[in-house]
Amino acid sequence: MDTNVNALPSPSWWRMVMIGRRPEWTLVRIVLLVAVCWVVFTRILLPIRVDGTSMLPTYKDHGVNLVNRLAYRRRDPERGDVVAVRTTGVHIMFMKRIIGLPGETVAFHNGHAVIDGKVLSEPYVKGPCDWEWAPETLKPDEYFCVGDNRSMALAGHFFFKAPRSRIVGKVLL
Amino acid sequence: MKKWVWRLVVVMVLAGLGCWGWRVLFPSPEQVIRKRLNHLANAACFSGNEGALVKVAKAQAITSFCTPDVEITLDIPGYGHHEINGIAELLQQAAAARSYREGCNVQFFDIVVNVAPDQNSAIADLTAKGSVLNDKDFNVQELRFKLRKVEGKWLIYHAETVHALTP
Numbered sequence: 200m201d202t203n204v205n206a207l208p209s210p211s212w213w214r215m216v217m218i219g220r221r222p223e224w225t226l227v228r229i230v231l232l233v234a235v236c237w238v239v240f241t242r243i244l245l246p247i248r249v250d251g252t253s254m255l256p257t258y259k260d261h262g263v264n265l266v267n268r269l270a271y272r273r274r275d276p277e278r279g280d281v282v283a284v285r286t287t288g289v290h291i292m293f294m295k296r297i298i299g300l301p302g303e304t305v306a307f308h309n310g311h312a313v314i315d316g317k318v319l320s321e322p323y324v325k326g327p328c329d330w331e332w333a334p335e336t337l338k339p340d341e342y343f344c345v346g347d348n349r350s351m352a353l354a355g356h357f358f359f360k361a362p363r364s365r366i367v368g369k370v371l372l
Numbered sequence: 373m374k375k376w377v378w379r380l381v382v383v384m385v386l387a388g389l390g391c392w393g394w395r396v397l398f399p400s401p402e403q404v405i406r407k408r409l410n411h412l413a414n415a416a417c418f419s420g421n422e423g424a425l426v427k428v429a430k431a432q433a434i435t436s437f438c439t440p441d442v443e444i445t446l447d448i449p450g451y452g453h454h455e456i457n458g459i460a461e462l463l464q465q466a467a468a469a470r471s472y473r474e475g476c477n478v479q480f481f482d483i484v485v486n487v488a489p490d491q492n493s494a495i496a497d498l499t500a501k502g503s504v505l506n507d508k509d510f511n512v513q514e515l516r517f518k519l520r521k522v523e524g525k526w527l528i529y530h531a532e533t534v535h536a537l538t539p
Contacts, residue, residue, distance in 0.1 A: 287499045
C-alpha cells in the first residue's frame with residue numbers, strides 16, 4: 200500500500216478565505232500592502248475633505264479629493280491650477296485656484312480678475328461678483344490664490360499670496 | 373511558517389516596543405512641548421453649560437501654561453486686535469470669554485517645535501482651528517508660541533498670530 204505521509208491536510212474553507220493557503224505569504228502581502236498604502240497616501244496622493252464653500256461650484260462642501268504631491272516636482276504651478284496650500288503642516292490646507300503667477304500684477308475690477316492690466320477669462324466662475332481690489336505685484340516666488348466662489352463678499356472670502364514653498368500639490372479630481 | 377520569519381517578526385515587534393517604551397519613559401523636549409500645547413488647547417475648550425466654579429478652574433488652568441509676564445498678541449480677521457500682558461489679565465480675559473460665549477472648541481494641528489541649543493527655550497509654530505459650539509463655521513489661524521523652561525516646566529512667555537498667507 201502506497202501512502203503519502205508528507206501530504207499536508209487540506210485547510211478548512213474559512214481559513215483559506217481568511218489567511219490563504221500559505222499564511223506566511225499572506226502576512227508578507229499584508230505588510231507590503233500596508234507599506235505601499237502608507238507611502239502612496241502620505242507621500243504621493245494626500246486624501247483631503249473639502250470644508251467650506253469658497254470653491255463652489257467647482258468643489259462642493261464636504262467633498263472628498265486627492266492632492267498630487269508630485270505634480271510640481273518637475274514644473275512650476277500654472278495659472279488655473281487648483282492647488283492645496285499648507286499651513287504649518289498638511290493636516291489643515293487651503294484649496295484655491297492660482298490666478299496670478301510670480302511677478303504679475305493682480306487686481307479685481309468690477310468683479311473680474313485683472314492680470315497685468317488684462318481681464319482674465321475665468322469660465323469656472325459662475326454667479327455675480329462685485330469685487331474691487333487694488334493692483335498688487337507678486338514677489339518672484341509668490342502665487343495669487345483665490346477660490347472660485349466669487350459670489351461671496353470679498354471680506355468673507357479668504358484669498359492670499361502663497362509662497363511656492365507652501366504649495367503642497369495639485370488637486371487631482 | 374519558517375522559523376526565521378517568526379524570529380524576524382518577534383525581533384521587529386520587540387524593537388518597536390523598545391522604541392515606543394523609550395519615547396514614553398524619556399520624552400524629548402519636542403514631545404513634552406507638543407503634549408503641553410495640546411493640553412492647553414483642551415483647557416481652552418469649554419461648553420456653555422459649565423458651572424461657575426468649573427469656569428474659574430478652567431480659566432486658571434490656562435494660566436498654568438504661562439509665565440507671570442506672558443505677552444499675547446492676537447490679530448484674528450473678524451475678531452480684531454487684542455493684546456494681553458501678564459497672567460492676571462489673561463485670567464480675566466479667559467474668564468470673560470467663558471461668560472459670554474455659548475461654548476468653544478479649540479484644536480491645535482501640525483505643531484512644529486524648534487528647541488534652542490541651550491535646551492531652555494523653544495519656539496512652537498502651529499495651526500489652531502477654533503469654532504463656536506453648534507456652529508459649523510470655523511476659524512483657522514497660525515500661531516507662534518515662545519516657551520522657556522522654568523523649574524523643569526515648559527511655560528509660554530509670548531504668543532502671537534502669524535499671517536504667512538496674506539492677501
